[in-house]
Amino acid sequence: MADFSIADIAEQLGAEAEGDLSLRVTSVQEPHKAESTQLALAMEPSYADAVVAGNAQAAVVWEGADWQGMGLKAAIFAPRSRYVLSGVTRVFEHVPDIDLGIHPTAIIDPSAVIGANPSIGPFVVISSGVVIGDNARIASHSSIGRDAVIGNNPLIYQGVHIGARVRIGDDFYAQQGAAIGVDGFSYVTPKPGAVEEAKATGQITQASKTSGFARINSLGSVVLGDRVEVGANSALDRGTIANTTIGNGTKLDNLVHVGHNVTVGENCLLCGQVGVAGSSVIGDRVVLGGQVGVADHITIGSDVIAAGKSGISSNVPSGRVMMGSPAMKMNLNIEAYKALRRLPRLVAKVAQLEKMVSKSPETD
Incomplete structure (x- = not known):
């Protein structure tokens, strides 16, 4: 179990602290549930009563908080609450249960190069020509394809599959079930098909109907920069010829799909169930x-x-800030939504006017 002094935590957060800095805590908790050995997270004034109701001796509090008045023995001050929360969660992170070293059931090709201090779990498969940097943590049932390259400090959870020739930078983080370097969804018909005709004419005729599709294989791969994170069950397609690329610091949530040949820049956030179709930038x-x-x-x-x-x-x-489907500038979308809500009343008024016109006497 983790055991940190208030001084240790404040130093790791780069935050100011007051009170008994030698006080030690084992975990974090909501203020009203916190026990005496836990660090309460009370980073806004609205949490003051909850701190009093709980049993915490130390808390992360807002700047200027009367921490002694709340009965605390020590306090860490949070100038930006959610940013400090990020640091606190890193301090108390629950790392996956992967023992240092290589589990005897792991299958690693003799040509693979693994850096210092690896932690490789049961039933991991690492193919020929793979290069992995230092401090790798790879949980059970993951696989890494031929000639893939992964930088230092990767954390790869259970059941992650990394395809052949994928290139990944340092500090990579992949949640359970992520698939990186899968085939792109790319097919073609022997002659112009229904989709092409529909795009051109808005119609589908007998002439464009097809009996099947020919696969376009993905010859490219996927390249990820440093500090990229990929959520659970997300899928990143290989490029058809050129690579699919994700820039430094970009984070993908669970169930995100990035299609073939896509380029995503640096420090982007793609939230749950986002889908990016092929060749978008x-x-x-x-x-x-x-x-x-x-x-x-x-x-x-x-x-x-x-x-x-x-x-x-x-x-x-x-x-731009975009909203709606089809997406438009947010202010325009809000106006369009307001107008849409007014449509039933407008239709009723028009119907009433039609009745009035139809009943009015004819004039010369």
Whole structure:
């Protein structure tokens, strides 16, 4: 069990602390549930009563808090609450149960190169030509394909599958079931098919019906920068010819799908169930809310935010806040939504006016 002094925690957070800094805590807890050995997280004034109701002796509190008045023996001050919360969770992180060393059931090709201090769990498969940096933590039932390269300090949870020739930078983090470097969803018909005809004419005729599809194999791979995180059961397709790329610091939530040939910039957030279709380009610092869909061959500039369930079907300039399906600038979407809500009343008024006109006497 973790055991940290208040001084240790404050130092790791780069935060100010007061009181008995030698006091030790074993975990964190909500203020009203905290026991005497736990660090209460009370980073806003609204938590003051909850601190009093709990049994914590130490807490992370807001700047200027009367921590002694709340009955605490020590306090750590949080100038930006959620940022400090990020640091606290790193201190008390529950790392996966992977023993240092290589488990005897792991299958590692003799040509693979593994760096110093590896922790490789049961039934992991590492193929020929793989290179993995130092301090790798790879949990059970994961697999790494031929000639893949992974940098230092990766944390790979259970059941992650990394395909052949994938390139991954330092400090990689993958949750359970992620699949990186799968085949792209790319098919073609022997002659122009229904989709092509529908795009061109808006119709489907007998001439465009097809009896099947020919696969276009993915010859490229996937390249991830440093500090990339991939959520559970997310899938990143290999490029058809060029690589699919994800920039430094980008984070993908659970159930995110990135199609073949996609380029995603640095420090982006792709939330749960986001889907990015093939050959789209996304700039830096882009945030796509849950269930956002991006059509193929779309370019999204940097510093774009798209609200949840937005459907992006045309290019988006940098710095836009988008909403709706089809996605448009947020203020326009809000006006359109207001107008849509007014439609039933408008239809009723028009019907009433029609009745009045039909009953009015004819004039010369």
